[in-house]
Amino acid sequence: MFEIEGVSKSFGDQTVLHETSVAFEPGKSTVLIGPSGCGKSTLLRILAGLLAPDTGRVLFEGVEMTPGNRIPMRHRIGYVIQDGGLFPHLTSAQNVGLMAKHLQWPADRIRNRIEELAELTRLPRPALDRYPTQISGGQRQRVGIMRALMLDPPVMLLDEPMGALDPLVRYDLQEDLLKIFRTLKKTAITVTHDMGEAGFFGDHIIMLGQGRIVQQGKLEQMILHPANAFVTQFVNAQRFPTLNPPKEPS
Amino acid sequence: MSKRSVLLWLCMAWVLVGFGSIRIAWAEEKEIGIGSKSFTESVVLGEVLSHLVRNTGARIEHRAELGGTQILWQALQTGEIDAYVDYTGTIREEILADAIRQGTKIESENEMRSALALKKVVMSERIGFNNTYALGMKRSVAERLSIRKISDLRNHPQLELGLSDEFFERKDGWRPLKEKYSLPQTQIKVMDHNLAYRGLEKDSIAVTDLYTTDPEIQYYDLVALEDDLGFFPVYYAVVLMRQDLATRAPKAAEAILKIQGLISPEAMSAMSAQVRLDRRPETVVAGEFLNKQLNLSLPLPQEGPWASLSKGVQRILSTTGEHLFLVLVSLGLAILTAIPLGIIAAGNETIGQTVLGIVGVIQTLPSMALLVFMMPLFALFDMGIGPAPAIMALFLYSLLPIVRGTYSGLKQIPAAIRESAEVLGLDAKARLKLVELPLALPSILSGVKTAAVINVGTATIGALIGAGGYGSPILTGIRLNDLGLILQGAVPAALMALAVQYGFALLEKRIVSPGLLGT
Helix, strand or coil: CEEEEEEEEEECCEEEEEEEEEEECCCCEEEEECCCCCCHHHHHHHHCCCCCCCEEEEEECCEECCCCCHHHHHCCEEEEEHHHHCCCCCCHHHHHHHHHHHCCCCHHHHHHHHHHHHHHHCCCHHHHHCCHHHCCHHHHHHHHHHHHHCCCCCEEEEECCCCCCCHHHHHHHHHHHHHHHHHHCCEEEEEECCHHHHHHHCCEEEEEECCEEEEEECHHHHHHCCCCHHHHHHHHCCCCCCCCCCCCCC | CCHHHHHHHHHHHHHHHHHHHHHHHHHHHCCEEEEEECCHHHHHHHHHHHHHHHCCCCCEEEEEEECCHHHHHHHHHHCCCCEEEEEHHHHHHHHCHHHHHCCCCCCCHHHHHHHHHHCCEEECCCCCCECCEEEEEEHHHHHHCCCCEHHHHHHCCCCCEEEEHHHHHCCCCHHHHHHHHCCCCCCEEEECHHHHHHHHHCCCCCEEEEECCCCHHHHCCEEECECCCCCCCCCEEEEEEECCHHHHCHHHHHHHHHHCCCCCHHHHHHHHHHHHCCCCCHHHHHHHHHHHHHCCCCCCCCCCHHHHHHHHHHHHHHHHHHHHHHHHHHHHHHHHHHHHHHHHHHHCHHHHHHHHHHHHHHHHCCHHHHHHHHHHHHHCCCCCCCHHHHHHHHHHHHHHHHHHHHHHHHHCCCHHHHHHHHHCCCCHHHHHHHHHHHHHHHHHHHHHHHHHHHHHHHHHHHHHHCCCCCHHHHHHHHHCCCHHHHHHHHHHHHHHHHHHHHHHHHHHHHHCCHHHHCC
């Protein structure tokens, strides 16, 4: 479905991503995780065609992605970013339907599809006719997901989709998103730095550190058999609610 | 064709029809063109010439109050006017300066006549008076300080001078005068000639340049200081006329030359006084003079409150039309040019900086310089004076705000939004149309609004080259010291600027997405 072969990327003299090859499994949810600057977002942006790799190539459905074929490929890739990346001059429904309208879908087909997606993402109907500044953060994120799903792409790329949301909203949306991935059998590739979210979403987790893949597999493998100290440190660096707050210095 | 490109073509067609109609209108109306400069004596003399030619049955157009010697000379060269009155001193110093620099000896009037003949221009015999420059003061002040001659000014370095900009800049003006007389004055205000008289009256300046036939000399009780070192050249009034007029319209050419020797200094001064001090129309004053002097029976327009009221209403209507035409055509052209320029500039940093630099420099050019530069270009198409060069100048001034508005509007779009549009699979053209331009629209509109408001104000310069508009009553009002007339131009101009502001506020509500206006 989606494959990268020997892809690397530098900005100036700083290598953000060393030569990396990954094949993403179709119909499965893969999570890219790691600390800031580990190269996970760069990798996702290369997949989306927003960055050109310095070496190697990106294969989508077996075809190498080039500037020439990028546009039709993108119609088969849904992309969701933090806070939705919505166009502020369009209502939610217009945001979702923009691409379909540009591709000259009939109006009733667009309307039906938007209804269907609102149902799927549990977006309240009145929010459809509001502008992005007039709805909540969680609703904006749902609209962003609807927009990515509009053309029913087989692949979804999500760049820290929950980054801007409060815990309650995030909890609900995580549930809904997982349900969507499962029912629609999407190939999902999600970037996050939240280990809990990675375990919740990821059929497969790829941990990156300093521009290289450090370990990949399931969450329990990373907890039980960490590849090195970095993985241990990253897995343990999650704070949970506790009854024993840190002592105040006396 | 899409709706948008149809609209674009309509705009272009509108602009072309606009330019075309100016040309046709002129070609039809004008048979003989008379010109005059923007001071009363020149306008009165222009009216005298107009009466003389009209009396032969020819159709004439008097393009009054053009903005200076260079503009009239160019208009004469290109055939937009056929004759106007100038002064021997000006002809030698301004018009024939290049020939003199190249070594031709031009001192006597006959030498001037032959030098002008090479330029296909006929110089008439003297009209009958010498209107030279002089320095003038209030009689009371001059007597108190016992100043009679220009050299007496050396003893009073503290005196403040108010000089007309033409006199200040002229090659035979202030600088060589100061040198010849070793004048010590450093406090110099450059101001309009007509404002200078009021400055003298109110004692805000003590000395000004004046013309020896100015009626204000008597009115304000001024004295012209004696030119004891013989600095000022003589300025005999003569007609400059295109050579080809004698073959094209021999009767008109003959009629024009009837002005030779016709007007004494006293008669000239008296006519100017009637216009400037008694507020009588130039055309009536000139007509009455000719009727008496040459025993003609020229029909004269009505005078009186009703005539002047209806003239005022007519003037407001026609200047509004002219002004709107200047603003709309120049703004339309600027929008069609500047928005694409802004889009290109936003797409490429190097091109962007170059484009912004160029339109920025254009903005700093003085409007008068731009007009004089533009005239010969437009003269190639027979449109050297009138609206065309003014529209071009306004167009150029409108570019900066619109280019900048478009550029910064596009640059301000957050990277995340830009990328969202890209990843969605929209091609560059669709991104521009569906996302980037709608997002930049408030900034583009504010650029267009700024350009429009500046344009409404700047379009008043159009009057300097005969393009009409609100500048005409302002110019005439300043010349005649007539506040009412100045207001007839200034008030509608201000109202139009307000209307433009209001119009754009409405437009913004209509075409900018509510999502961008806040809730």
